[in-house]
Amino acid sequence: MSSTLFLIQLLNGAQYGVLLFLIAAGLTLVFGVMGFINLAHGVQYMIGAYLTFMYFGVTGNFLTALLLGLVTALCLGLALEALVFRHLYDRDHLDQVLATFGIILFVNEAVKVIWGPGTLTLPAPEFLSASLQLTDNLLYPVYRLALIVVGVLVAAGLYLVVTRTRVGMLIRAGASNADMVSALGINIRRLFMIVFGFGAMLAGFAGALAAPVFTLEPGMGDNLLIVAFVVIIIGGIGSIRGAFIAAILVGLIDTLGRSLATDAMNLIFDASAANQIGPSIASMLIYIFMAAVLFFRPQGLFPAKGSA
Amino acid sequence: MTDRSVTQDRAPQGGATPARRFGDAGLLAGLAILLVLALMPQITAVAGGSYVLNLVMKAMILAIAAISLDLLIGYSGLVSFGHAAFLGLGSYVTGIALTEGIYGALPILGLVLLICGGFALVTGAISLRTSGVYFIMITLAFGQMLFFALSSLSSYGGDDGLTLWDTPDLFGAYVFQTGSGLFYSTLVVLALTWLAVGRIAGSRFGRVLRAGKESPLRVGVVGFDLYRFRLAAYVIAGLFAGVAGFLMACHTEFINPSTASWQNSGTLIVMVILGGMGTRNGALLGALFVVLIEEALSRYTVDWKLIFGPMLVLIALFAKGGLANLLARVGGGR
Numbered sequence: 001m002s003s004t005l006f007l008i009q010l011l012n013g014a015q016y017g018v019l020l021f022l023i024a025a026g027l028t029l030v031f032g033v034m035g036f037i038n039l040a041h042g043v044q045y046m047i048g049a050y051l052t053f054m055y056f057g058v059t060g061n062f063l064t065a066l067l068l069g070l071v072t073a074l075c076l077g078l079a080l081e082a083l084v085f086r087h088l089y090d091r092d093h094l095d096q097v098l099a100t101f102g103i104i105l106f107v108n109e110a111v112k113v114i115w116g117p118g119t120l121t122l123p124a125p126e127f128l129s130a131s132l133q134l135t136d137n138l139l140y141p142v143y144r145l146a147l148i149v150v151g152v153l154v155a156a157g158l159y160l161v162v163t164r165t166r167v168g169m170l171i172r173a174g175a176s177n178a179d180m181v182s183a184l185g186i187n188i189r190r191l192f193m194i195v196f197g198f199g200a201m202l203a204g205f206a207g208a209l210a211a212p213v214f215t216l217e218p219g220m221g222d223n224l225l226i227v228a229f230v231v232i233i234i235g236g237i238g239s240i241r242g243a244f245i246a247a248i249l250v251g252l253i254d255t256l257g258r259s260l261a262t263d264a265m266n267l268i269f270d271a272s273a274a275n276q277i278g279p280s281i282a283s284m285l286i287y288i289f290m291a292a293v294l295f296f297r298p299q300g301l302f303p304a305k306g307s308a
Numbered sequence: 309m310t311d312r313s314v315t316q317d318r319a320p321q322g323g324a325t326p327a328r329r330f331g332d333a334g335l336l337a338g339l340a341i342l343l344v345l346a347l348m349p350q351i352t353a354v355a356g357g358s359y360v361l362n363l364v365m366k367a368m369i370l371a372i373a374a375i376s377l378d379l380l381i382g383y384s385g386l387v388s389f390g391h392a393a394f395l396g397l398g399s400y401v402t403g404i405a406l407t408e409g410i411y412g413a414l415p416i417l418g419l420v421l422l423i424c425g426g427f428a429l430v431t432g433a434i435s436l437r438t439s440g441v442y443f444i445m446i447t448l449a450f451g452q453m454l455f456f457a458l459s460s461l462s463s464y465g466g467d468d469g470l471t472l473w474d475t476p477d478l479f480g481a482y483v484f485q486t487g488s489g490l491f492y493s494t495l496v497v498l499a500l501t502w503l504a505v506g507r508i509a510g511s512r513f514g515r516v517l518r519a520g521k522e523s524p525l526r527v528g529v530v531g532f533d534l535y536r537f538r539l540a541a542y543v544i545a546g547l548f549a550g551v552a553g554f555l556m557a558c559h560t561e562f563i564n565p566s567t568a569s570w571q572n573s574g575t576l577i578v579m580v581i582l583g584g585m586g587t588r589n590g591a592l593l594g595a596l597f598v599v600l601i602e603e604a605l606s607r608y609t610v611d612w613k614l615i616f617g618p619m620l621v622l623i624a625l626f627a628k629g630g631l632a633n634l635l636a637r638v639g640g641g642r
Binding site: 031035037039084087088091093094095096097098099101102103104105106107108109110112113222223226229230232233237275276279280282283284287288290291294295298 | 381387389434437438440441442444445446448449450452453456457459460461462463570571574577578581585611613614616617618619620621623624625
């Protein structure tokens with residue numbers, strides 16, 4: 001593999017990792033603070049993408065559409081929280097799985113009914129639609145680079161909020177012992193609501209950013225959700241720092257693995273076997289990585305909960 | 309003497325005696341369900357036709373997987389979100405064996421058990437190091453891993469799946485060919501699974517599992533190595549689901565990676581919860597119910613998930629105990 005190709009894969013990996021982080025951030029907080037297993041988080045990602053698409057059709061301006069999409073995604077997240085999630089915080093994980101699974105079925109189908117089952121595309125905003133000459137023979141779309149920058153900025157901002165502000169302190173305290181925070185006179189329910197709404201918005205943001213890169217289709221968030229789960233398991237549930245590092249690692253491993261696995265297998269097997277085994281191995285890599293991490297550290301790399 | 313009677317009086321509150329009382333009623337109810345299923349070829353010959361019979365077969369195959377999942381969720385408190393992986397693995401082993409020229413049902417089943425058991429042993433050994441939410445997500449991730457691995461088998465159809473042109477034979481008899489042969493084979497496997505899981509749940513082994521669901525710490529203190537018991541349960545459940553995958557491949561004459569998808573794992577969980585976890589007939593009823601309601605709703609509208617989804621939410625919010633519980637209550641239990 002040439003160094004140019006390697007550089008492209010590296011950038012693609014970072015970009016995938018950044019998207020994963022935006023999804024995983026909300027998921028890990030909701031999980032860490034409330035102990036709530038939210039399968040419907042991937043649906044928020046899809047909603048963000050479709051809402052931005054819809055508003056883009058109306059306004060014709062990507063940034064306005066993004067902003068409107070985010071506000072609507074936040075409102076929808078809060079509405080879901082009030083209607084369903086709020087009543088399930090104290091319940092068994094199984095009830096949470098059942099309810100959020102039902103929400104996935106419903107929203108995926110609703111999106112299919114409203115926007116049709118086919119794929120849709122959203123153009124990148126004009127001011128970012130150019131390509132950048134990175135090396136002599138490598139053009140890379142500016143939009144993708146901007147995506148990485150925005151993702152890293154959001155991650156830094158989120159890290160500052162969680163480690164430096166009062167809300168962040170409460171979130172961390174909630175992640176290590178929610179009962180105690182509640183006993184100290186903090187309205188933990190309101191904290192839950194804020195975290196949930198914010199997490200939903202972040203996932204929606206990821207969807208909106210990803211829309212010009214990938215295509216929109218019903219159920220587009222489902223597979224990403226599982227990878228986001230892998231990310232927060234590796235990073236340690238409830239840890240923003242862990243989620244970021246794990247997201248980048250998973251993004252790189254997955255992207256590089258897909259382009260390198262077949263070549264690597266060529267060294268061991270003959271060409272036809274390598275073509276067969278390579279993609280299989282590549283698609284399993286992140287799960288193998290997760291299994292390896294868990295084998296040595298069952299709580300993930302950066303567990304948020306002190307002793308447990 | 310007084311001490312003993314005290315402990316025995318207290319036992320019902322722990323759920324042991326009612327379970328046994330319902331157990332007998334449940335045994336009869338389960339046998340009745342199986343009897344009705346056994347008569348389905350005759351019933352559908354009068355009304356419904358082969359379409360309905362196919363639907364019943366699909367439900368029966370899924371019921372085998374759901375019952376085995378109940379051993380984990382209902383009895384052991386292990387919420388596995390990757391159980392469809394074993395269905396997928398079982399069907400793929402069957403399909404690949406048939407494509408590669410192995411037609412004997414026994415060698416194929418042997419391979420299915422070996423590979424599904426091995427997969428369960430490895431993934432279970434890692435997954436069971438964790439608990440609670442972590443366990444849910446890790447089983448989910450392993451299920452997804454298998455799904456992608458199956459999707460990338462390009463010489464066996466890749467994403468699109470693979471049509472099977474042969475069916476396994478048992479010493480020259482095509483008891484797994486679509487039709488009445490496969491129907492009764494499935495029925496036998498279903499009955500055996502139902503009996504076996506019932507027996508396991510009632511055995512000493514099952515009691516350790518159930519105690520571990522209540523309090524892993526106490527079980528450990530009493531001196532049981534719960535990890536081993538759970539791993540054994542995980543492997544047993546995987547084996548049954550693998551056989552269900554074998555039957556599924558025979559029934560649909562088609563293998564497809566989406567069998568192992570996490571949505572399918574979710575559906576299996578829904579079956580167990582709807583039917584009633586940890587009850588004799590819960591998973592069986594749940595599987596029949598889900599397949600039938602899917603069919604009923606999809607006749608009413610193409611977008612049946614718009615109704616089914618909120619239904620699940622409402623059940624999670626308001627219903628307790630599932631169908632089997634309802635049946636017991638209606639049947640004059642309590």
